[in-house]
Amino acid sequence: MNDTPVEEEPVLAGAPAGTSRQAAEPDPLVDFARRWSRAVIDTSYVPMSRPELWEFLTERVRRLLGTLLAEHHDGKAVAEVGAELVREHVVAPEALRRTLLLLGSELSELAARVEPGTVVPAGRRLELLASLAAGFDGAARDRVLAEQGVIQRAVLNARDAAEEALRSSEARFRAVFTSSALGIAVVGLDGVLQDVNDSMTVIFGVARERLLGCHMLELADPDWVDKLHKSDRALLAGATERFAVDVRYTTPEERTVWAQVSGALVTDGAGEPDYQVVLYADVTDRYMLQAELRRQATHDPLTGLANRTLLATRLQEALRPVPGNRRVGICYLDLDGFKTINDSLGHPIGDDLLCAVANRINNTATGHGALAARMGGDEFVVLVADTDGPTRMLGLVEHLLDEIGRSVRIGGHELNATASAGVVEQPVAGSDPEQLLREADITLYRAKEEGRAQWVMFDSERNAAARRRFRLSATMPAALDRHEFFVEYLPVRRLSDGRTVAMRADVRWDHPEYGELAAEQFVGLAEDTGAITRLNDWLLRQACAHAAHWVRRLGTEAPLVTVDLSGRYFRDPDLVSDFREILEETGLPAEQLRLAVPEQALFDEVGDPADTVDIVRELGAAFVVRDFGARYTESRRLRELPVTSVRVTGEYLRRLSEGPRPDPLDEHLVSSVISAAHLLDMTVVADGVDTAEQARRLRAMKVHAVQGACAGEPVSALEVPELFASSG
Amino acid sequence: MTDPNRLPADVDLEKASAARCYDYYLGGSHNFEVDRELARKVEARVPHVKPLAQNNRAFLRRAVRYCLDRGIRQFLDLGSGIPTVGNVHEIAQDRAPEARVLYVDNEPVAVAHSRTILEGNERADALQADFDSVEEILASEQAGRLLDLSEPIAVMMVALVHFVPDSAGPHETIRAYHERMPPGSYLGFSHVTHEGYPEFTQSIIDLYADSSNPVVSRTHEEVAELLSDFELVEPGLVYVPEWRPDTEEDRWEDPARSLVYGAVGRKV
Numbered sequence: 001m002n003d004t005p006v007e008e009e010p011v012l013a014g015a016p017a018g019t020s021r022q023a024a025e026p027d028p029l030v031d032f033a034r035r036w037s038r039a040v041i042d043t044s045y046v047p048m049s050r051p052e053l054w055e056f057l058t059e060r061v062r063r064l065l066g067t068l069l070a071e072h073h074d075g076k077a078v079a080e081v082g083a084e085l086v087r088e089h090v091v092a093p094e095a096l097r098r099t100l101l102l103l104g105s106e107l108s109e110l111a112a113r114v115e116p117g118t119v120v121p122a123g124r125r126l127e128l129l130a131s132l133a134a135g136f137d138g139a140a141r142d143r144v145l146a147e148q149g150v151i152q153r154a155v156l157n158a159r160d161a162a163e164e165a166l167r168s169s170e171a172r173f174r175a176v177f178t179s180s181a182l183g184i185a186v187v188g189l190d191g192v193l194q195d196v197n198d199s200m201t202v203i204f205g206v207a208r209e210r211l212l213g214c215h216m217l218e219l220a221d222p223d224w225v226d227k228l229h230k231s232d233r234a235l236l237a238g239a240t241e242r243f244a245v246d247v248r249y250t251t252p253e254e255r256t257v258w259a260q261v262s263g264a265l266v267t268d269g270a271g272e273p274d275y276q277v278v279l280y281a282d283v284t285d286r287y288m289l290q291a292e293l294r295r296q297a298t299h300d301p302l303t304g305l306a307n308r309t310l311l312a313t314r315l316q317e318a319l320r321p322v323p324g325n326r327r328v329g330i331c332y333l334d335l336d337g338f339k340t341i342n343d344s345l346g347h348p349i350g351d352d353l354l355c356a357v358a359n360r361i362n363n364t365a366t367g368h369g370a371l372a373a374r375m376g377g378d379e380f381v382v383l384v385a386d387t388d389g390p391t392r393m394l395g396l397v398e399h400l401l402d403e404i405g406r407s408v409r410i411g412g413h414e415l416n417a418t419a420s421a422g423v424v425e426q427p428v429a430g431s432d433p434e435q436l437l438r439e440a441d442i443t444l445y446r447a448k449e450e451g452r453a454q455w456v457m458f459d460s461e462r463n464a465a466a467r468r469r470f471r472l473s474a475t476m477p478a479a480l481d482r483h484e485f486f487v488e489y490l491p492v493r494r495l496s497d498g499r500t501v502a503m504r505a506d507v508r509w510d511h512p513e514y515g516e517l518a519a520e521q522f523v524g525l526a527e528d529t530g531a532i533t534r535l536n537d538w539l540l541r542q543a544c545a546h547a548a549h550w551v552r553r554l555g556t557e558a559p560l561v562t563v564d565l566s567g568r569y570f571r572d573p574d575l576v577s578d579f580r581e582i583l584e585e586t587g588l589p590a591e592q593l594r595l596a597v598p599e600q601a602l603f604d605e606v607g608d609p610a611d612t613v614d615i616v617r618e619l620g621a622a623f624v625v626r627d628f629g630a631r632y633t634e635s636r637r638l639r640e641l642p643v644t645s646v647r648v649t650g651e652y653l654r655r656l657s658e659g660p661r662p663d664p665l666d667e668h669l670v671s672s673v674i675s676a677a678h679l680l681d682m683t684v685v686a687d688g689v690d691t692a693e694q695a696r697r698l699r700a701m702k703v704h705a706v707q708g709a710c711a712g713e714p715v716s717a718l719e720v721p722e723l724f725a726s727s728g
Numbered sequence: 729m730t731d732p733n734r735l736p737a738d739v740d741l742e743k744a745s746a747a748r749c750y751d752y753y754l755g756g757s758h759n760f761e762v763d764r765e766l767a768r769k770v771e772a773r774v775p776h777v778k779p780l781a782q783n784n785r786a787f788l789r790r791a792v793r794y795c796l797d798r799g800i801r802q803f804l805d806l807g808s809g810i811p812t813v814g815n816v817h818e819i820a821q822d823r824a825p826e827a828r829v830l831y832v833d834n835e836p837v838a839v840a841h842s843r844t845i846l847e848g849n850e851r852a853d854a855l856q857a858d859f860d861s862v863e864e865i866l867a868s869e870q871a872g873r874l875l876d877l878s879e880p881i882a883v884m885m886v887a888l889v890h891f892v893p894d895s896a897g898p899h900e901t902i903r904a905y906h907e908r909m910p911p912g913s914y915l916g917f918s919h920v921t922h923e924g925y926p927e928f929t930q931s932i933i934d935l936y937a938d939s940s941n942p943v944v945s946r947t948h949e950e951v952a953e954l955l956s957d958f959e960l961v962e963p964g965l966v967y968v969p970e971w972r973p974d975t976e977e978d979r980w981e982d983p984a985r986s987l988v989y990g991a992v993g994r995k996v
Contacts, residue, residue: 038977044755045782047789047814049974089813091755147757151748151810154758154841155741162836 028113033057043092073127079135086139096136100129183280191215203282205251221248258287300374303358311373315433318385329384329393329425332440336418336452338378352410360403368396393425397455418453442470473529484510487542491712495699502560505543536569546717548588553721562594567601576615590620599625617642629673646677649687656697746941747809747838753781756812773931787968787990788886791916792819795882802881803829807888809838817852828874834858862904880912890920891941906957915993919951924984951989958993965991
């Protein structure tokens with residue numbers, strides 16, 4: 001044993017204070033106790049220091065000696081010493097063996113040293129050893145049993161605690177499991193659903209029994225299986241602690257369910273993967289909303305067709321440069337006369353018609369692998385991202401026009417819509433999206449012009465003129481802002497005395513690209529696009545301001561001013577207030593103003609004088625009928641109106657001056673018009689009179705005044721007063 | 729143990745426990761056949777394992793008494809194991825009945841055992857927690873009741889940290905305790921080494937590898953580094969029989985055979 005502690009008799013430099021009553025004289029009892037200590041100290045852990053053990057054993061040696069020296073053997077007292085050793089945790093069998101050896105061989109000798117002359121009978125010595133061993137063994141046995149009992153109880157308690165913890169943890173989990181709005185599944189490491197809560201059955205619309213035993217992947221829609229599988233594999237491999245992916249499902253009733261699926265691995269006590277808990281949050285509403293928002297951003301709300309945004313994206317994609325000779329096709333469609341339908345039958349019917357047409361366009365386009373988009377109003381575009389030449393493209397276009405042309409029944413109306421189409425079909429290389437759409441739009445415009453319900457194929461040369469018109473109409477509003485328009489005045493000369501009695505305002509456009517443009521080059525265009533309202537408003541304002549200036553300069557000598565207004569502008573309900581405001585602002589006396597309008601503009605739809613006429617009359621201005629004689633038979637209705645004169649123009653006027661004598665028919669026509677005007681008490685002004693001979697003949701026919709080259713060159717507003725100063 | 733993804737650890741009696749083997753070496757009977765089987769295997773390879781364990785236990789006694797002598801009246805015994813014979817509260821309360829002790833172990837049987845032993849002792853309790861759950865331990869109800877961190881405390885890590893691998897960051901954990909200990913506190917520390925008798929230590933490492941508590945041996949330098957935040961009291965970090973023996977007789981002829989370094993550090 002004891003190979004480690006120092007073996008030789010300890011030489012104490014001094015016993016630790018208070019731990020030994022040992023004096024300088026070596027006490028044989030203490031000495032014995034030290035040797036006993038050394039014999040047992042390493043057999044088991046004795047929870048005291050060596051000096052404390054010495055003290056403890058010294059006391060026991062004393063008691064054993066006392067028993068030994070007594071008259072009779074006291075077995076109980078000796079056994080108690082044995083038990084006390086065990087109580088101080090001198091418990092090893094080896095300790096008992098060494099104790100018995102030590103006591104058996106040396107206790108008698110110690111007794112003799114303590115009580116000289118004492119002889120201990122061998123029987124007494126044996127009795128003492130036997131009692132000591134019995135006391136030790138009994139106590140040791142009790143101690144072992146007690147300790148085993150304690151450790152067993154500890155195990156049971158620990159198990160109870162663990163089970164309790166497990167139970168409460170399970171109870172907590174169960175409570176969450178059953179009451180959660182989340183779908184919760186306990187899934188084996190093999191992916192099979194082992195347990196599911198009620199929310200799972202609600203989310204998936206499947207009974208619990210049908211979910212149990214399912215594989216978690218088999219529930220997902222095919223396109224989402226890979227994503228889910230990948231996430232779950234990473235979880236099982238320990239690469240991630242948890243995953244969360246959005247997965248789409250389809251219930252047996254074909255309902256689409258979007259679930260945010262998150263999974264976590266549950267490990268057992270040893271840290272090994274045990275099973276997975278997979279949560280399913282139903283995010284269908286959120287998904288549907290997002291999808292709807294996405295759809296709304298790229299689709300027209302009325303017809304459900306792609307909108308401009310989506311078309312632009314697709315067009316961009318279609319025009320992405322690729323090797324090879326890919327071609328692209330665009331068909332720009334516009335319903336013919338849609339405005340009439342809208343105006344006459346009302347917007348709801350118009351909208352229904354648009355939807356019906358959109359639906360047909362979409363079906364046809366989709367059938368050809370093309371994209372149909374609504375550009376706004378009644379304009380649609382069909383994009384063919386990959387054409388193989390004009391023939392197939394035009395096949396689609398004709399198919400589209402046929403489909404649109406089929407009659408459609410809406411709210412009791414049998415409607416026959418037609419559409420015109422501008423078609424562009426060209427190689428992808430060198431095309432840009434904006435240009436492509438513009439070309440299709442211009443081509444559509446031409447299709448409209450050339451008659452309706454037909455397509456026109458884009459042709460770059462023929463389109464130059466159309467493009468110019470397109471450019472003009474597109475730039476007109478900006479040109480007004482940039483003051484590119486200006487007014488010139490054409491003198492109107494009275495034939496009786498040769499005096500200039502009026503100045504006719506003539507609008508012109510100083511176009512930065514096309515140079516100076518005459519009214520006939522853009523006024524018609526302005527009428528088509530609606531820009532005429534602003535243009536006429538501007539012209540009226542300018543002319544009145546100029547004329548007011550003349551009145552201030554020339555007084556009663558100032559000429560009248562004639563302003564040509566378009567019919568559309570004249571019937572604009574805003575004109576009344578505009579008109580008043582313009583006169584007030586410029587300070588022009590109304591009687592100085594003559595509004596030259598087409599005859600038709602003076603009447604409303606049922607043929608009564610337009611409201612504007614009364615206002616003009618009230619203010620004191622008067623009208624010039626520009627196209628007098630066009631509706632001869634209805635001319636009498638002008639009788640009651642403030643029309644002072646009529647203007648005549650045309651080829652037959654020019655022919656009056658040709659040849660030695662005028663053509664009798666021309667002469668008759670002119671004379672008839674003039675007579676009619678005179679019967680209506682109106683003077684006649686002839687336009688486009690260039691020669692003195694013409695003027696002479698017209699004078700003979702009682703034409704009141706003329707304008708044109710023979711009446712004088714056009715002048716600017718500032719030049720007008722000079723003109724009168726020089727002539728006066 | 730607070731990881732919500734882990735179910736409460738079951739009581740595993742299939743595997744030997746270091747705490748119950750230790751009890752066996754000390755002569756206790758708080759152990760099972762599986763523990764004794766391992767202990768006997770160890771004894772076959774390291775014949776003096778019992779004196780070795782007893783020596784370590786004696787170091788605990790001397791360290792606790794050292795702290796008591798310096799006025800410490802509260803003890804946090806980490807990795808206390810089976811509070812078999814000669815445990816901290818007995819040592820402390822024998823000298824100072826008002827002394828308070830909190831035992832901490834991560835092994836459910838050890839904790840249940842401690843609670844059984846401590847029934848009726850209002851100044852001592854046991855808590856199940858991991859060594860590195862510093863905040864959890866110090867914020868526990870038991871710590872609140874027994875420990876006062878405004879007063880110096882003795883933290884015991886006797887024969888504990890050689891069960892903590894480097895990957896678990898033992899130095900950081902020790903530092904975390906250091907931070908929470910008021911100045912004037914002490915750390916009692918012992919740790920297995922292979923420097924003196926590598927074959928003995930290796931036997932222990934091998935045999936414990938499959939137990940619930942695998943062993944990591946460290947060098948003197950490594951152990952000293954673990955304690956670097958503390959000021960070590962005399963005689964510093966030494967083999968445990970050399971650490972303030974009660975008598976000259978308690979010194980070992982070859983202290984290295986104890987296989988265990990011990991030290992008491994003071995927080996300045």
